[in-house]
Ligand code: ADP
């Protein structure tokens with residue numbers, strides 16, 4: 001059994017990534033071509049046994065053990081309760097959580113994560129988390145306030161697409177800031193009030209996923225989809241202060257893990273092919289680096305997926321990986337590779353902790369703004385609705401509290417403004433739009449005095465913000481109630497079944513121990529010989545199994561090497577072509593100069609030219625804008641739509657740059673090598 005020991009350190013609770021395997025039933029297609037089932041599931045011992053259909057003589061089947069394994073008849077609800085429920089419970093307490101579905105295309109990743117809408121029993125992990133989260137809020141103490149928001153994105157060919165965005169052609173950037181970490185710029189997020197809201201968001205995203213895939217002429221099996229739910233909750237602590245906890249849950253449907261066919265792709269197609277699974281192979285490399293414990297460098301930065309999910313692997317998160325496999329013999333190679341991958345992931349150690357008062361929490365910012373709006377209304381003699389509670393503190397303590405709050409509000413508003421200026425955590429885009437027409441708040445105060453209607457507007461804004469915050473105990477379940485009950489009932493049943501299984505397991509263990517005892521009581525030499533022969537046979541089987549494993553691994557390694565080499569050769573060819581073009585246009589001296597002045601920016605993954613503002617057309621632009629240039633006669637002509645190229649004279653010296661008017665007349669973006677010679 002894998003070690004899942006729990007211990008607590010300064011970094012948080014140390015816990016291994018939990019890994020489970022789910023086997024889907026034989027598909028009708030596999031059934032039609034008479035595929036053989038090569039998988040045996042031992043749910044009791046959490047073991048999967050796989051038989052090689054082309055096994056050499058004497059090669060025993062391979063056995064892998066996990067945290068849990070699910071046979072073809074496992075239900076969606078069981079999967080939820082046994083795998084996702086503990087993680088979602090932690091997210092509700094303020095921990096981060098991640099659930100990955102990994103495996104070959106067609107093995108049930110999307111079925112496990114999203115499921116089908118046909119019946120409540122067919123729904124997958126994602127919709128079940130909706131019912132679970134809002135069920136929790138409905139049962140919570142009324143002093144607890146909640147804010148739930150969601151985002152949904154897709155990574156294809158190392159490009160990030162917002163599945164909830166208005167324009168599906170926009171590609172988003174991955175950015176990083178020291179205080180809030182890695183985030184996707186301009187990603188749209190939605191504040192949700194109930195499970196149905198989340199359901200609608202998921203359906204919209206899924207629809208965009210399919211549409212996008214068709215438009216790009218690819219299947220969604222080559223993209224990674226990340227659905228993220230952020231749950232913030234606030235409660236008055238023992239110190240009388242509000243404390244916000246924030247749990248982020250990533251639900252990840254990974255791209256199919258099968259090897260891309262080795263097509264003789266070139267140019268654009270080659271670049272795509274090498275990028276498509278870059279995220280997935282980097283994920284594998286990250287796992288290897290984390291597990292072997294020898295490499296000090298974990299290559300998170302090498303792909304978008306691993307950058308965005310850095311915390312999920314070896315970081316601050318409770319993480320589960322569900323490896324999906326097919327039972328059919330024709331998928332042996334992919335299945336064994338999935339089992340190996342999953343088996344390695346078990347050894348990753350994470351250190352999860354509760355996120356208290358994080359910088360990017362919105363709940364308190366909203367509450368502070370509501371308080372401020374309320375105060376403005378109050379000061380302007382507006383009547384407040386009865387539902388709004390007012391503290392009954394003495395005049396003096398109210399004063400100091402107000403001061404404190406105002407100070408805190410200012411600093412928080414600043415951080416909100418900062419957040420918006422830099423357009424960073426765009427998960428609050430929806431709210432941002434609303435806030436834009438509201439701030440600065442102080443301005444409102446002046447205007448408020450002018451007209452009554454503006455007072456109304458203020459009140460409406462406050463109401464708007466208030467509606468976003470959910471109060472514990474509110475019943476928001478609606479349709480989700482049935483789903484939540486279904487999950488809860490199944491959880492109880494599961495608990496009973498688990499304890500029965502546990503007893504059974506103990507009984508079996510005892511019997512086995514007994515049997516070993518008996519075996520070892522040799523009554524005569526003859527029996528001992530027989531026993532030794534048996535032992536020898538067992539050891540021989542072990543030897544064969546290790547040998548087979550070794551040759552399997554060698555073959556897999558070889559295949560991987562060949563794939564990589566092919567990629568390297570393709571990239572080499574591509575590089576030669578680029579060099580040919582560059583050499584044709586830029587003399588070697590200038591190339592050397594450019595090389596001297598560029599540096600690699602690790603943060604954004606781009607080459608950057610030093611002092612680019614002082615080069616070529618940028619300088620010309622600046623000169624044009626200077627006051628001296630105002631005189632029409634002395635103003636240099638507009639050269640933004642003219643190419644400058646290098647020219648070598650007869651005596652090998654450079655002559656004036658040659659001007660070439662671009663045919664379209666459309667100004668082209670200036671690039672480093674065009675600017676350098678001036
Ligand atoms: P993937 O996302 O891994 O490519 P899908 O989730 O789309 O695979 O599953 C492929 C097909 O198999 C779908 O038609 C799905 O309904 C079916 N399927 C997958 N897992 C199961 C399961 N556990 N029980 C029944 N049908 C399943």
Ligand code: MG
Nearest residue numbers: 109110220221
């Ligand atoms: Mg899928």
